Amino acid sequence: MDRLDPQSVASIVSMLVREKGFLETVFNALDEGILVLGDDQKALYFNRAAREMLGLNAQFAAGDSLKRHLPEPFWSAIEDDRACMKPRAAVHHDVEISYPQRRFLQIYVNTLPADVSPESDLLLIIRDVTEAHRRAVLNAESERIGAVTTLAAGVAHEIGNPLNSLHIYMQLIEREVRHLDPATRKKMEGHLRVCTDEIARLDQIVNQFLKAVRPTRPVLEPHAMNEILMEVIEVLKPEISNRDVLVEKELGRDLPHVWIDRDQMKQVFFNIIRNSLQAMTRGGILHVRTELQADRIVTAIRDTGGGIPPESLQRIFEPYFTTKADGSGLGLMIVERVVREHGGLIEVSSEQGRGTTFRILLPTAEKRVRLLEDESSLHDRREVPA
Ligand SMILES: Nc1ncnc2c1ncn2[C@@H]1O[C@H](COP(=O)(O)OP(=O)(O)OP(=O)(O)O)[C@@H](O)[C@H]1O
Numbered sequence: 112m113d114r115l116d117p118q119s120v121a122s123i124v125s126m127l128v129r130e131k132g133f134l135e136t137v138f139n140a141l142d143e144g145i146l147v148l149g150d151d152q153k154a155l156y157f158n159r160a161a162r163e164m165l166g167l168n169a170q171f172a173a174g175d176s177l178k179r180h181l182p183e184p185f186w187s188a189i190e191d192d193r194a195c196m197k198p199r200a201a202v203h204h205d206v207e208i209s210y211p212q213r214r215f216l217q218i219y220v221n222t223l224p225a226d227v228s229p230e231s232d233l234l235l236i237i238r239d240v241t242e243a244h245r246r247a248v249l250n251a252e253s254e255r256i257g258a259v260t261t262l263a264a265g266v267a268h269e270i271g272n273p274l275n276s277l278h279i280y281m282q283l284i285e286r287e288v289r290h291l292d293p294a295t296r297k298k299m300e301g302h303l304r305v306c307t308d309e310i311a312r313l314d315q316i317v318n319q320f321l322k323a324v325r326p327t328r329p330v331l332e333p334h335a336m337n338e339i340l341m342e343v344i345e346v347l348k349p350e351i352s353n354r355d356v357l358v359e360k361e362l363g364r365d366l367p368h369v370w371i372d373r374d375q376m377k378q379v380f381f382n383i384i385r386n387s388l389q390a391m392t393r394g395g396i397l398h399v400r401t402e403l404q405a406d407r408i409v410t411a412i413r414d415t416g417g418g419i420p421p422e423s424l425q426r427i428f429e430p431y432f433t434t435k436a437d438g439s440g441l442g443l444m445i446v447e448r449v450v451r452e453h454g455g456l457i458e459v460s461s462e463q464g465r466g467t468t469f470r471i472l473l474p475t476a477e478k479r480v481r482l483l484e485d486e487s488s489l490h491d492r493r494e495v496p497a
């Protein structure tokens with residue numbers, strides 16, 4: 112350095128700065144998090160992806176501690192790594208973090224060559240495997256559910272036939288009972304009503320169950336969402352008036368059609384609205400609203416019922432999750448499956464004591480056609496020989 116004139120020093124420094132800038136740009140473009148970890152859980156360097164994955168805020172700078180950004184078991188493992196890791200070795204850890212959001216990270220820990228870092232600094236390469244993890248869990252779950260439901264669907268189907276015969280024989284008994292003396296007749300009719308109601312309930316459970324476990328492919332045709340929604344409300348009129356519920360409608364005018372399976376979509380609204388009515392034990396407002404947002408028809412169903420506590424909110428779509436004495440817990444599972452098969456989305460927001468809103472977002476018929484066209488032109492392009 113002593114032998115260099117100021118101009119040469121300046122040009123070397125500016126070259127180094129340029130090179131550093133270049134490398135930083137490269138590192139920041141990576142999807143993997145890159146982090147150099149010094150002693151005392153200090154971050155000596157981190158790229159953009161590492162900042163995002165670990166939720167490091169704008170004030171977080173090189174030299175700050177990462178202690179609260181990664182869980183305790185990881186830090187003990189890192190100390191073990193430091194103690195026993197050979198030069199140029201690498202180990203990997205699976206880490207789950209909950210801030211800034213729940214993520215599953217795979218962290219590869221490498222030693223740095225002594226000429227780069229004479230201290231015991233470590234190079235961490237972090238991959239976000241949340242999506243892969245979620246898919247693996249879903250696959251395992253659907254396999255498990257698949258096995259159980261195939262068996263159960265068989266049993267449920269077998270229950271259907273005797274239920275039918277029971278229903279027919281109850282009608283025959285009802286006819287015979289008419290010939291009895293009035294006092295006995297009244298008593299017997301009371302008993303019979305209980306039996307018939309219970310059979311109807313069993314029948315409904317079996318049907319609901321079969322619908323849930325035996326998915327049928329949706330037959331998609333363009334339909335007016337408002338019409339479907341109104342038909343469902345019509346069917347539920349007796350329950351609505353029984354519970355003294357007021358229905359408020361805010362239906363979008365001239366909405367484009369949606370590409371849906373009419374019966375399946377009616378089932379979706381039926382299940383959601385029925386839940387809303389059940390949540391409003393006595394009195395309340397059921398607000399239904401449809402509107403066009405970008406390429407989607409949004410249907411929002413809001414109730415003024417008791418709401419869903421936060422710990423239940425993430426479980427309501429699970430099969431058999433119910434808080435009702437006579438619920439099957441399959442209603443929303445069907446809703447979720449049908450909406451997913453229609454390429455749609457469901458959003459739920461709920462406030463305890465105030466009510467719940469379900470929003471169903473479905474692509475409009477035009478959007479679907481455009482998507483299909485795009486897809487086929489993509490295939491066309493792929494088929495063009497090079
Ligand atoms: N609008 C709502 N307000 C409050 N809680 C709700 C609402 N919708 C759903 N839930 C909660 O979600 C649970 C699951 O709903 P789901 O429709 O899947 O099953 P269920 O209503 O219990 O039974 P089923 O629909 O089979 O009769 C309900 O038991 C209830 O606790």
Ligand SMILES: [Mg+2]
Nearest residue numbers: 382386442443
């Ligand atoms: Mg329900």
